[in-house]
Amino acid sequence: MSLSMDRRQWLKSSALVAASLALPRDLAATPHAAQSAHPRDLQDIVKLNSNENPFGISPKAREAIVEAAEFTHYYPHPAYPELVDLIARDNDLTSDHIMLGAGSTELLCLAGFRFGAQGGKVVMGDPSYFDAHDFYVRVGADLRLVPLNEAFEHDLDAIDRRLTWDVNHVYICNPNNPTATVVDPSALRSFCEEAGRRTMVFIDEAYHDLALDPYESMVDLVRDGENLIIFRTFSKIHGLAGARVGYAMAKPEIIEQIEEMSTNFAPISNLSIRAAIASYEDTEFLDTCRAANHEARTHLYTTLDRLGYFYVPSHTNFVLFRIRRDRREVQQEFRDRSIMLRTFTINDTPWIRVSMGTPEQMGAFEEALEAIAP
Ligand SMILES: Cc1ncc(COP(=O)(O)O)c(C=O)c1O
Structure with missing residues (x-):
């Protein structure tokens, strides 16, 4: 092509x-x-x-959608094992570390509710992902906005100073939307380890597949059992925004807690799951x-x-x-x-x-x- x-x-x-x-x-x-x-x-x-x-x-995703169309009368498997295993293998995790959602937005909202967004204290950078900010405002979070530094990056020291004992979670978008900047990986890693002792850490890696050095994913901290949740999406480089597929990665205890907020019925269609699998492999x-x-x-x-x-x-x-x-x-x-x-x-x-x-x-x-x- x-x-x-x-x-x-x-x-x-x-x-x-x-x-x-x-x-x-x-x-x-x-x-x-x-x-x-x-x-x-x-x-x-x-x-x-x-x-x-x-x-x-991806042309392969298109083919997969056409093939799956024939089976649209069946409900999807609620655990989506094939896609979950693929993501788990690729990130050196187990399937218990992964939860899929109808876009990462669904997972951000479920995790947001689970970890105290409604009326509770949440810390995030400013400006950062507008729709996350909008969600927190709509559910009545007591938002603490921390201005970015002069390089338009998250100011981790300033964020850390706002993390009092009563903060329910901190949301960090890396790379950040709308500034497209990344945080120094070792500084972010130390921040996550330290902040994770006091509160839940959300790391939104929606643009993970497009980031350049010195960006690094924080997924190794999930492997180490730290207190954080990573959110990713098929809406960006995979081109599947309209299919609505996203995933969260966290230690199994955290994934279980987010799953408690969802229903037994799978929110992602068979068509979208097949497309995501084909795209992931292409x-x-x-x-x-x-x-x-x-x-x-x-x-x-x-x-x-x-x-x-x-x-x-x-x-x-x-x-x-x-x-x-x-x-x-x-x-x-x-x-x-x-x-x-x-x-x-x-x-x-x-x-x-x-x-x-x-x-x-x-x-x-x-x-x-x-x-x-x-
Ligand atoms: C930082 C960030 N997170 C999440 C999303 C939404 O992703 P999804 O389509 O998976 O809900 C976007 C979409 O623009 C985004 O920029």
């Missing part, structure tokens, strides 16, 4: 994309735009707002997507440098950069060109977070960037 094209092709196709599109109102209304639309309606939109895989799913597809993401990111850096924008070097499939104009106006101007992205206010300054797309999509985005000059 070839994911790259030369710059001339890129710009030509991007001009076509930009010229032919108008973004329907309901799609513009929400960051997760598929909520109110048939996914087909998204095809013509330059959708760079949810950090999905722009190349779709290392060629994953390598190709990783390389294409790297290429898009490098190309964007060159453009941002040329246009004089400050950006945060990214360990993910999105890039955060500072703009000079009102963020809502800018977001609207991109929407008028059928380009969806996210904007944030961080330290009283407006920023754009743009997901890496196909070369065509990135061409359309970069062209719009030059025209809109945010």
Whole structure:
């Protein structure tokens, strides 16, 4: 599969994309735009707002879905043994260390409820994963937000100082969304060991497959029996955001406690499970997507440098950069060109977070960037 094209092709196709599109109102209304639309309606939109895989799913996952369609009248096995074993083997854990969920969001919520989010004290970085923050606010958590440091990374010392005896858990997103930064692995490892004696530690590794050095997963601490839960997802590099598959890794006692919060009925469909298994094993597809993401990111850096924008070097499939104009106006101007992205206010300054797309999509985005000059 070839994911790259030369710059001339890129710009030509991007001009076509930009010229032919108008973004329907309901799609513009929400960051997760598929909520109110048939996914087909998204095809013509330059959708760079949810950090999905722009190349779709592995051909092997597609085949697996078609094959599994025949068995959709059966309920899934509630323990999903095949996928659980695959993940356990790959991470040098046992199946008792793994719990699957309908996206990592389901698991973050179940674990959140189990470990005292409702009305209890929770510590997290700021800014960090917006939907986790939103969940904590909605369930009435007493949130302690700890500003990131000057490098836009989690400030582990400052977080540690906020971990009083009555904190129910700490949530750390690594790589962090929306800054795309990682924490120094040895500092994070020491933090997890120390903090885990006082409270439960959540480590959200949604972008694990895309991170660059010096990133390291904290999964070895799960093996060592520390007090932490790692969350991962098939929604990013695997391109299975619409299939809703995620997993948590923790020592068996912790997994049992999260499982107490769920029902006996399996929340993930047979189709999604088969797709996830096929994708997990399709290392060629994953390598190709990783390389294409790297290429898009490098190309964007060159453009941002040329246009004089400050950006945060990214360990993910999105890039955060500072703009000079009102963020809502800018977001609207991109929407008028059928380009969806996210904007944030961080330290009283407006920023754009743009997901890496196909070369065509990135061409359309970069062209719009030059025209809109945010
Ligand atoms: C940090 C982080 N965690 C979790 C999720 C959600 O993952 P899922 O689709 O598995 O629910 C996202 C999605 O953007 C994310 O950025």
